[in-house]
Amino acid sequence: MTQTALEAINLIRRFGETRALDEVYFTIPKGQVVSLVGPSGCGKSTLLRTLLWLEPPDDGFVKVGDRYLGKDLSPEGLVRRQSGREIDRIRPRIGMVYQSLNLWPHLTVEQNVTRPQIRVARRRPEDARDKAQALLDRLQIAQLSDRYPGEISGGQKQRVAIARALAMDPEIMLFDEPTSALDPELVGEVLSLLREFADGGMTMMVVTHELAFARDVASRLMFMDHGRIVADGDPNTVISSRKNARVAEFFDRVQAFHPDFRNPHQRRQR
Amino acid sequence: MLDPTVITENLPLFLEGALMTLRVTAIAFVVGMTIGGIASVAILSSIAPLRWLAAAYVAVMRGTPFIVLLFLIHYGLPAMGVRLPALVNGTVALSLFAGAYYTEIIRACVKALPKGQWESARAIGMSPVAAARDIIIPQILGPMVPPVVNCTMTMIKESSVLSTITVAELTFAGLVVQGETFAPFEVFITVALIYWAITAAFAFGAALFERRLAGANRNRLMTPLVARYLLLDGGRT
Amino acid sequence: MKFDFDYVLSSLPRVSDAAMVNLRIAILAFCLALIGGTALTLVRSLKIAPLNGLIAVCLSFIRGTPILIQIFLIYYGLPAATGLRLPPEIAGITAIALNSSFFISEIMRGSLPEIDGGQIEASTALGLSPGVIWRKVILPQLFRRISPMLINEGTVIVKGTALLSVITVVEALRVSQQIGAAKFRPFEPILAAAAMFLIINLALTAGGLLLERRFAREGR
Ligand SMILES: Nc1ncnc2c1ncn2[C@@H]1O[C@H](COP(=O)(O)OP(=O)(O)OP(=O)(O)O)[C@@H](O)[C@H]1O
Ligand SMILES: [Mg+2]
Numbered sequence: 048m049t050q051t052a053l054e055a056i057n058l059i060r061r062f063g064e065t066r067a068l069d070e071v072y073f074t075i076p077k078g079q080v081v082s083l084v085g086p087s088g089c090g091k092s093t094l095l096r097t098l099l100w101l102e103p104p105d106d107g108f109v110k111v112g113d114r115y116l117g118k119d120l121s122p123e124g125l126v127r128r129q130s131g132r133e134i135d136r137i138r139p140r141i142g143m144v145y146q147s148l149n150l151w152p153h154l155t156v157e158q159n160v161t162r163p164q165i166r167v168a169r170r171r172p173e174d175a176r177d178k179a180q181a182l183l184d185r186l187q188i189a190q191l192s193d194r195y196p197g198e199i200s201g202g203q204k205q206r207v208a209i210a211r212a213l214a215m216d217p218e219i220m221l222f223d224e225p226t227s228a229l230d231p232e233l234v235g236e237v238l239s240l241l242r243e244f245a246d247g248g249m250t251m252m253v254v255t256h257e258l259a260f261a262r263d264v265a266s267r268l269m270f271m272d273h274g275r276i277v278a279d280g281d282p283n284t285v286i287s288s289r290k291n292a293r294v295a296e297f298f299d300r301v302q303a304f305h306p307d308f309r310n311p312h313q314r315r316q317r
Numbered sequence: 318m319l320d321p322t323v324i325t326e327n328l329p330l331f332l333e334g335a336l337m338t339l340r341v342t343a344i345a346f347v348v349g350m351t352i353g354g355i356a357s358v359a360i361l362s363s364i365a366p367l368r369w370l371a372a373a374y375v376a377v378m379r380g381t382p383f384i385v386l387l388f389l390i391h392y393g394l395p396a397m398g399v400r401l402p403a404l405v406n407g408t409v410a411l412s413l414f415a416g417a418y419y420t421e422i423i424r425a426c427v428k429a430l431p432k433g434q435w436e437s438a439r440a441i442g443m444s445p446v447a448a449a450r451d452i453i454i455p456q457i458l459g460p461m462v463p464p465v466v467n468c469t470m471t472m473i474k475e476s477s478v479l480s481t482i483t484v485a486e487l488t489f490a491g492l493v494v495q496g497e498t499f500a501p502f503e504v505f506i507t508v509a510l511i512y513w514a515i516t517a518a519f520a521f522g523a524a525l526f527e528r529r530l531a532g533a534n535r536n537r538l539m540t541p542l543v544a545r546y547l548l549l550d551g552g553r554t
Numbered sequence: 555m556k557f558d559f560d561y562v563l564s565s566l567p568r569v570s571d572a573a574m575v576n577l578r579i580a581i582l583a584f585c586l587a588l589i590g591g592t593a594l595t596l597v598r599s600l601k602i603a604p605l606n607g608l609i610a611v612c613l614s615f616i617r618g619t620p621i622l623i624q625i626f627l628i629y630y631g632l633p634a635a636t637g638l639r640l641p642p643e644i645a646g647i648t649a650i651a652l653n654s655s656f657f658i659s660e661i662m663r664g665s666l667p668e669i670d671g672g673q674i675e676a677s678t679a680l681g682l683s684p685g686v687i688w689r690k691v692i693l694p695q696l697f698r699r700i701s702p703m704l705i706n707e708g709t710v711i712v713k714g715t716a717l718l719s720v721i722t723v724v725e726a727l728r729v730s731q732q733i734g735a736a737k738f739r740p741f742e743p744i745l746a747a748a749a750m751f752l753i754i755n756l757a758l759t760a761g762g763l764l765l766e767r768r769f770a771r772e773g774r
Contacts, residue, residue: 099440131444139442149433153455162451167442215441380709380755382716385727385748392740396557470618477620481720488622501630509619509627516618 049076051112052219052250053141058097058107060090060274067093068104069274075219080245081252082261082282085271086297091254092146094271095221099141100134111140112218139167142212146223146254148204150196150211156183157192160211168215175214182210186240202233209240219250226257238264258301262286270294323500324507327490334490335511341408341486342473348412349472353419358449360424371420378417384478386410391482407479415472422464426457459530466523470516477512487511558742565733565743572729573750576715579647579725580754584711586651588704591658596688598663616656622717625649629721646718654711661703662696669695698769705762709755716751726750 053075060068067090075081083091096102098109100117109116116137119127129137151159160179164170170178183189186206191199196207205225212220225241226234238257242264245251255261261268261282268285270278278285278294289295324331359371378386387410394406401409430453438448480489491508495501598606616624628649633639640648669692677687697704719728730747734740 096436101436101440135439135442135444138440141440143437143440145433145437147431147433149431149437151434151438151452151456163438163441163443166447166451212441376756377752380752380759381748382713382727382751384716384719385744385751388727388731388744389741389748392734392744396739396741474620477622478717480622488620491623491626495630500634501626502632502635505623505626505631509615509623512620512623513615513618517614 049078051075051110052077052079053098053252054108054110055094055098056108056110058094058104058109060093060097060102060104066090066274068097068107071107071274071276073269073276073279075250075252077218077250078248079250079267080265081267081269082265083252083254083269083271084256084261084297089271090274091271092223093274095143095223095252095254098221099138099143111137114140116141135167139163139215140218142215142217142220144205144208144212144220144222144225146225146227148208148228150204150207152196155193155195156188156199156207159196159207160214163211164214178214179210182213183207186210201229202236205229205233205237206240219252220244222251222253222255224254224256226255256301258286258298270297272297320498320500320503323494323498323503327494327498330490330494331487331507331511334485334487335515337484337486338473338476338488338512339515341404341411341476341479341484342469344408345411345415345472345476346469348408349415349419352412352416353423356416356420357423357427360420361427375417375420378414379421383410383414383475384481386414387478387482403479403482404484407476407482407484411472411476411479414475415468418468418471419465422461422468423457425464426460427453429460430456459527462523462527462530466520466527470519473516473519474512558739561737561739561742562746565730565746566749568733569726569730569743569746570750572724573726573747573754575723575725576712576751577754579643579650579715579718579723580708580712583647583650583654583715584708586647587654587658587707587711590651590655591662592693594655594659595662595666598659599688613656613660616653621649621653621714622720624653625717625721628652642718642721642723646715646721646723650711650714653714654707657710658704658707661700661707665696665699665703666692668699701769702762702766705758705765708758708762712751712754712758716747 051074055071055073058068058071060066069090071094083094085091093102097104098116100109103117108118108120114137115129117129117134119129121127151162154162157176157179160182161172161175164175164178165172168175180189180192183192183206186209188199188203188206188210191203191207196204199207205228209220222241226237229237234257238260241251241253241260245264253260253265265282267280268278268282269276270285270291272293277291278288285294286298356371356374359367360375362368387407390410390413391403391406394401434452434456435448438452439445443451476486477488479486480492483489487508491504495504498504594609598609625646628640629642629645632645673691674687677691682690715725716727718725719731722728726747727744730743731740733743
């Protein structure tokens with residue numbers, strides 16, 4: 048039996064009238080690469096923030112590995128809110144790379160990667176530095192260690208944000224539109240980096256509009272609309288499926304902007 | 318017609334008063350900053366009653382004249398059975414008053430940071446204390462300097478009101494000398510010039526400090542405009 | 555001694571009557587400061603170097619010294635130096651208005667660059683005189699832009715009127731002190747005075763917010 052990395056159980060979140068999350072269920076086994084696709088405003092960022100319990104849901108549970116995050120559910124069915132300290136201990140098991148990166152501008156690249164290790168994982172500064180150097184080296188930005196985030200390019204910032212998250216040895220990585228803030232010529236670079244991670248067996252959930260990634264790298268595609276997961280499965284099947292009108296419409300529209308993207312459905316049409 | 322002996326003969330009195338002004342303001346700065354730190358955390362917290370309490374404190378302090386607050390404390394404490402020297406009452410009042418303005422400054426500086434700064438720190442597992450200490454506070458220290466300087470200058474000036482409850486600061490020294498010499502023009506011009514010198518020196522020192530802070534952290538843009546401070550820039554707080 | 559809420563209530567009528575004096579002084583001082591501040595701004599726009607230098611020094615002095623001292627200078631110092639003796643209320647209004655004029659002029663100067671230069675150029679091209687351009691083009695926009703800061707200045711002025719109790723103006727704070735002295739219990743009447751100032755300033759701030767919202771709806 049494969050182990051579970053992340054599980055969402057009946058997540059519900061409303062902002063007034065809008066349903067940002069509507070009964071979201073899923074289980075991500077270890078090693079799986081999931082892409083999360085959906086129209087703007089459908090609740091993708093809210094979902095990622097909820098998975099980290101940054102935005103406690105109105106209802107539902109999150110499980111990281113075998114551990115609940117935010118709210119415990121005992122086998123007898125008792126619900127218990129976790130203390131802030133408990134939550135802080137579980138959060139580093141999920142790595143998050145934000146759409147806006149959120150690097151800390153007053154710390155150098157190296158400090159951005161070492162500070163959480165020292166404060167949260169309680170590593171010794173020299174161990175944290177070794178770890179940071181190894182990661183920055185692997186991401187090919189070791190030469191930028193002493194620069195500040197304001198002094199490096201967008202693509203380099205992205206790598207720093209990834210290194211910062213990876214340094215905590217997370218069991219799953221969440222990426223929120225990792226390519227949306229980048230210049231077009233850098234998109235390919237980041238995608239091949241993600242492909243590298245996937246080949247290395249990393250568990251990932253990637254919010255993306257890059258269909259090339261969703262189809263070729265991810266092994267599973269979840270499609271979200273109005274806070275619901277309306278389609279979930281093998282990427283090619285979901286993309287070419289005509290069962291759900293919203294999904295079909297979305298991919299037809301996206302394909303219009305991706306001339307290199309061909310799916311079986313489109314080929315049939317020709 | 319100007320009588321310089323009024324000034325020269327009473328210079329020690331003026332200087333002692335000035336020293337007291339500086340001392341009172343310095344204490345109000347330290348206590349006020351402490352209050353500001355605590356109250357701004359309350360205002361930024363997600364606990365509604367705490368937020369309301371802190372907001373009410375700020376609104377009351379900002380909406381009431383300092384002289385009225387001073388009297389409230391100076392006459393209110395004895396009414397509650399707490400008898401303290403006027404100097405203590407005055408310092409307490411000035412600290413509470415300053416604290417409200419510092420609260421506003423800290424709140425505004427934190428609000429000006431992108432929300433993701435706090436969130437990314439918490440997401441990676443930092444406790445609220447660690448996130449504040451490592452991520453938020455270092456980033457607001459720089460932007461806080463100009464408004465805090467401005468506000469503290471206002472407090473130096475407001476401390477003149479302590480003369481009304483007989484705290485022996487600079488304005489009180491002026492009133493004493495004027496009572497003895499009946500030369501109000503000479504006396505109050507002298508007092509004004511001393512205040513002017515204090516605020517100007519303070520502003521100048523703050524500008525130097527700000528520049529050093531900017532030099533220490535090349536990543537941040539600041540406004541080290543000494544010239545600006547020479548004109549004592551900054552509006553009302 | 556116990557806190558006596560009835561005593562607060564019973565002193566309210568006299569204190570609130572006296573608060574009308576504060577309001578009157580504040581309104582007068584505010585209007586004068588508005589005129590003074592505008593005049594200072596106009597003079598500064600002429601860019602006459604010695605004059606602007608003088609204004610800069612005065613500005614620095616006004617900012618760098620307590621308003622209480624400025625009040626003393628006008629009430630006690632002016633008669634000693636020039637023989638011109640002003641009644642307490644007039645002296646107070648003069649000091650507050652003078653003080654605020656400089657702050658308002660600074661506010662105006664700060665917002666002046668935000669005004670679209672193209673309109674001024676166009677008006678100049680149309681052959682309008684500088685006086686007309688100021689009156690019809692610049693000032694209306696400027697006042698609209700700085701209205702939130704003017705409201706804030708208004709609250710500063712209202713608070714400043716309490717200081718006039720020190721030079722014997724019979725306003726809310728002084729009346730509350732008089733009541734307290736007569737009854738040998740100063741605290742409760744001062745609380746009533748504090749409430750009056752708070753009410754005036756909260757109303758002013760709320761009015762300012764309404765004004766701002768209306769301007770925002772009209773689209774600047
Ligand atoms: N703090 C909030 N208050 C009110 N509404 C919110 C809040 N955060 C999100 N929403 C709403 O919830 C819905 C989901 O937002 P979310 O940011 O998760 O969308 P998204 O799928 O990430 O969109 P995008 O692709 O544009 O990033 C939106 O309708 C948004 O307006
Ligand atoms: Mg989003």
